[in-house]
Amino acid sequence: MNKVLTLTAAALFATTGFALAQDVLVEVPQGARDYVIANPSDPVVLDDSVSQGYVVPERIVIHEIPDNPDFGYVYVNGRPVIVSMRSRQVVYLSESSKAVPDDAITYIERHPVDTVMIDGPVSSGTVIPGDVMLNDIPDQPRYSYVYVDQRPALIDRSTRRVVWVR
Template structure:
């Protein structure tokens, strides 16, 4: 019985790790886009909850386009620039 529980637990953990790995997509935002966002701060917005790579920015938050990078837009949250994908509004870059 203990062996069945241990195997089931291992399979569940392996499955959840695999699902997480599938959802995590690493996007390399071009350096000129990051430089533009830092050089052109926007009015700060408040987003409830933690903001991390993969977080979807709510529709009511107005995104600022990045002129030479049409796939990306940005907002400032807590004085930090957040770059998002314009196609799905997911955070792809957080300033360090």
């Protein structure tokens, strides 16, 4: 019975923006979550498994959320992670590792375009240079796409950052 209650509570926290931090319920405002999604940072790679309560190492730069100074964020392996600025403890992370619409991915995989050349490796967080033409995705004005090394890459139009790459 305790497992069922724990799983139910975890699902509620993941979908509502509430999180447990040091056994205290923390509400992460929707505005903070929206800001983090709209302003992806360069991704960091951590060898550890990141979950609620994980303490982000000091060597990792935590980005501020302007209207919510109690919270900061990082992108870990392409996932947005919100942390307490006081303790560096993770207070919110999306349970889904894919924060992009499935129909956008389906569209770009069904509509390949010529490959573009970009210096260096392309991964989530890479900024696509301004001289590279982006391709539109119908019904997805937030996103565009390119193909790099024969691989589709979904781009956030406002920042030109890669948000997903095959």
